[in-house]
Amino acid sequence: MTTPLQLSRGQVLAHRRRVGALDERLVSGADSLRHAAWAGLTDSVPRAALLSIHARVAGTTPSALDDPTLVQVWGPRFSAYVVAAADLAVFTLGRLAPSEARRRFAEDLADRLEAFLDGRGLPYGQAGRGVGVHPNQLRYAATTGRVLIRWDGARQPTVRTVPPPGTDAGDARLELVRRYLHVLGPGTAEGFARWAGLYARAAAPAFDALRPELTLVRTDVGDAWVLARDEPDLRADPGPAAPARLLPSGDAFSLLHGRDRELLVPDAAQRAALWTSRVWPGAVLVEGEVAGTWRRAEDRVTVSPWHLLSAAAREAVEREAASLPLPGLGGPVGVRWDE
Incomplete structure (x- = not known):
C-alpha cells in the first residue's frame, strides 16, 4: 500500500494561495484573467466574480467582466459563473x-x-x-x-x-477534476462531486481515471489526493503572504464543504460565521489566514474580525476595501469595524 505524503496545514494553504494568486497579484492581461478563473469564479452574489478577479489581478477595473476572453455561464451547482472563454467546455x-x-x-x-x-x-x-x-x-x-x-x-x-465546444465531454470532466485538485486540493471524489454539483456516481469514474496523475497525501483532516505535478509546490516553504485580501462570497479559496472546511478554518464557531445557512459573507484574509468576515452595502464594508488585529493589519484591510473596483459609487469604499 502507498504511504501517503504527509502535508501540514500551512503547506496546503500556502499552495492554495500561490496557485490562486492570492499572495501577489498578477499583472493585468488576458493570461492573468484566465489564471484567476482557473477553477471558475462564482457570480451568484452580484459583483462576486469581479471582486475575485480584483483579489488576484492588479489594475482590475469595474469593467473587467466585459473582457472578451471571459464568458458567463450556469456552471458548477448551476450557479452563475464567470470562466475563461477558452475553458467553456470544462465548466459545462x-x-x-x-x-x-x-x-x-x-x-x-x-x-x-x-x-x-x-x-x-x-x-x-x-x-x-x-x-x-x-x-x-x-x-x-x-x-x-x-x-x-x-x-x-x-x-x-x-x-x-453559441456553437458547441469542440471537446469530448469525458475529457472535459477529467480537466474539471484537475482544476478542482490544483486550486482546492488535496481533495477526494466526494469533495469534487459537491464542488461540481454532481452525483457521486458521476464523479467517481473521472477521479479513478486520473489516478495515474495523482499522489495520495495525508492532512489534518484525513487522506486525500493531489495532482502529482503539484507535489513540489506543496513541499515548498511558504513565501510571504499578502497583508490583506477581501474575498467575496463563494470565492474559490473558500468554496469548501464538509471536513475540507476544517483545514481552512479550524475553529467551529468561526466556520459557522463564514459558511452560514443563508448567503455567505466574504472572507477577510490577513497574512494568508482567514481572520474574519465582511459584507458590503453600497460604499460601506462592515468587517467582523475574529481576533484583535494590529494597526498595520487594519490599515491593510481598509486599503483593500478602498481599492474595490465597484461601479456606480460616488467615492471610495469605507470600512466599519464590527467588534
Missing part, C-alpha cells in the same frame, strides 16, 4: 450527465432554445416560456456548452446560444 460539458436520457434531454433543450432565439439574446423568463419550459430548466441546457448567460444581479439573466 465537464458536468454533462453520464446518463444517456439526461444527455438527450439537455441537447434537445439546447436545440429548442437555439431555434427559438434565432441568434437573439433574451431574458431567461421569456426564453423559457418560448420553448415551453420553466425558465430554471434552461440551466440543464447549459451543460451542453451551448448556452451563455449575462447577469448583473439586478435583472433576469439574459440567455443566448
